[in-house]
Amino acid sequence: MQERDASIQSFYEFIKEGKLMGTKCLKCGYINLPPRPICQACGSKDWEWFQFSGKGKLETYTIIHVPPAKFKDLAPYIVGIVKLIEGSSITAIIKSKLDEVKIGLDLIVDYMEYKGEKLLCFKVEESQS
């Protein structure tokens, strides 16, 4: 998959394809999410694509009551930072009942069609609920 560069555009192209992708540093092995042209851990420019399983836990969250214009229809909604089992973290909307969200919740990647875009989000893992 090396033909795509480690760019923001590539990340969102993968999202459209239903893949959560980061870059793995070929020098130090650090997994960069979002993908980066320069490894955050060691500064190396050598990387390969890395696909996440999509499983993770909620590290922290907020409930947005005053949303940006674009997200008006969704409010109130949860945004959280999800720590994936592979070790990297990412910010996304969390599909959960507002009164059931808590740090440590087991999550799995999901996608939402919203205003013509495919949005990255996470939902509570089935086994748990």
Next chain:
Amino acid sequence: MQERDASIQSFYEFIKEGKLMGTKCLKCGYINLPPRPICQACGSKDWEWFQFSGKGKLETYTIIHVPPAKFKDLAPYIVGIVKLIEGSSITAIIKSKLDEVKIGLDLIVDYMEYKGEKLLCFKVEESQS
């Protein structure tokens, strides 16, 4: 008229009333147009309102063929810098035929209703045409 401060808002309030107003420095006599809280010539903060006769000459001009969105309906139109007989200069739309505009043209202040606003502009002095 001292109750209004030497602000941009005051300038446009006067425009609405059909007055072209600057500030005259009480220290050095320099006439600041647009009005300024600090004299451009000497740095003094003491000023009084000064009303221009509205008469002047075209110092330089351009004809805008690619306009900003707001002025789309007017293009092509002339914008020039007018040197008033009192010595100060100001930028405004010049009402003139495109092929008759030239540096040195005698002008007099005018106003144009445009998209709900009163726009400062200048027109060719009657006596001349």
Next chain:
Amino acid sequence: MLNVAVIGVGMTKFGRHENKTIRELWVEAAIKAIEDAKISLKDIQAAFIGCFSSEWWEHQGHLGSICADWLSICPTSAVRVENACASSGAALRCGVLAIASGLYDIVLVGGVEKMYSGPRKLSDTAYATEGLALASDEAYEQAQGLTFPGLYALMATAHMHKYGTKKEHLSKIAVKNHKNAAKNPLAHFQKEITLEEAMNARMIAYPLNLYDCCPFSDGASAAILCKADLARRFTDTIIHIIASTQASDTIALHNRESYVSLRSARVAAQEAYKMAKIESKDIDIAEVHDCFTIAELIAYEDLGFCKPGEGGKLIDEGETEIGGRIPVNTDGGLKAKGHPVGATGVAMIYEIVKQLRGEAINQVKAEIGLAHNVGGSGGTCTIHILKRVS
């Protein structure tokens, strides 16, 4: 040794300025600083002005030129600096570097922002909210529906979970800062609030409610820096800048090791203490960046006023109140004094200088003061330490 002194400070009232534009607010603050320093416009050799997003709110860029122009100091060089909410902290730092370079003796620094009201563009809360979000990661935070209060809410949730910090701790910070602002005529809000009001306000981004958030304010601030050797020409109460540091962090929270502490603040503070050859316990008074109540609590920990996780305890013990061990935000802070983003960093210097001179509204006994100015959610932090010398 930086060899830089502050010989003048000035600021506008923070709040709503319906009739004034950016350049007009700037001139008001700059003139106050110039008069405070008893210098003339001609003495200014360079200017550095912090502003976050005049393009967004007033459709006006090229701020350096317009600020020099309206102050009538052309052709003096004027640079606009943008580091989000730390824009004027960074501008101040550029001014410090300019004097330390030996090229300049007297430099004007400051900041300005029009965030809400104004004769040129009339903003509303939604537009202002979107404007503030410009300080966060467009591709990976804004795009995920995160707001600016949401960023600090993520830190608050994490802090509560890790350390047992309570909502009440946050509300107590709001109460303290409103109390400090109550007597400050330049503050956006001059009213005290009760803990009950602070606890029960309308939710903005859980767990942060309206009283955990600073307001959208208009305002400007300015300071005159001078080569320290020359300061005695202008004043007898000499205030030196004994440390000036800045650090960065990832713009997005999710790329950081911790959500309960700002690395940029810790690094800048450590470097500042080292530069000033002091320890955190030597600080008598601090202005910290309380854009949200949780930010002030985390600042206590990052600056070493207490151990990590003990910010709530410090509040409970009243140590950061006036009369406490280390009074914080004696002017009301961003929370109640207001937060015209670009003006905030130098407005902190205004309060520190007033305190060190003995001219403050809520005067405390202080010889050394610290200003902690954070950009965005910690992507930038500047630290300045000021000391009265005799």
Next chain:
Amino acid sequence: MLNVAVIGVGMTKFGRHENKTIRELWVEAAIKAIEDAKISLKDIQAAFIGCFSSEWWEHQGHLGSICADWLSICPTSAVRVENACASSGAALRCGVLAIASGLYDIVLVGGVEKMYSGPRKLSDTAYATEGLALASDEAYEQAQGLTFPGLYALMATAHMHKYGTKKEHLSKIAVKNHKNAAKNPLAHFQKEITLEEAMNARMIAYPLNLYDCCPFSDGASAAILCKADLARRFTDTIIHIIASTQASDTIALHNRESYVSLRSARVAAQEAYKMAKIESKDIDIAEVHDCFTIAELIAYEDLGFCKPGEGGKLIDEGETEIGGRIPVNTDGGLKAKGHPVGATGVAMIYEIVKQLRGEAINQVKAEIGLAHNVGGSGGTCTIHILKRVS
């Protein structure tokens, strides 16, 4: 003596980068400069990045943080500087002050702009035109229907009237710069144009037509500054910055004494010649700010390459062409190399350094080079003079 050397330069191709964001362009240029200097990321002690209006074009502020972040140099301090089209000239100057202050040995400077295309916000010509106008006076120029090309058109009309300058003189500048860019792989346009094409292009703001105007470009530039004492550790071809100056002027044209010359450029140039202890005739090569053809012609006069009013004559005599007495914009200039606003000032340094090293595309014989970077319609000007020392 500034005691500052340039030990590395890098830039992206200027033009359309449909698939890249600001941070990605920045990283590309910065890495090239770092590799050119043969330093590592860890060697960078501070960064100053010029950007005009990322808020407008990509909805992204807090540029210092995002540029440090994506380059993986956190917690190194990173300041964003905005002086309209002179943003990276001003950023470079802050970097010079930072090294001159003695606080830093190695500093990264540069600039970036995404003006037109991009994956995050897709702009069109009208939006980009409005964006550029942010550099002019919102209240008294933008509000009167004036555009950015219109500002320079006002100067062109005045220059033609006062000095008899012809449209043909302007078009000859476009032809020269397109010719210089034709071989430059990093230029936005790599095609020569004829005088007839240049004369007869579609009118934008009379008397300026399409070929008098630089394009809207995306791109980034970077340079590594080093304390001059240490430069020999990194390279044998030592390039010193022997002058670094900046001046301001009123943002609006109508408040100036003259419309046929930029006071900011004259003042900055005079100070620069004085700082470098040279005269204008000592300059071997110059990069001047030709956002519009008339701007280059006026620059000749402001920099003292010819007398006031004789810019047209200088063009007619071919003195600013490659092979002439003082080659100007050997890389194609803003006109043909492109003008990603915030990147332009340091991209000029890229070309000067390449020329002084003997590594340029259109190599000329040169020991001393000058970069003239103008913000807006002259509200800011920075001048840098570089010299190869042996």
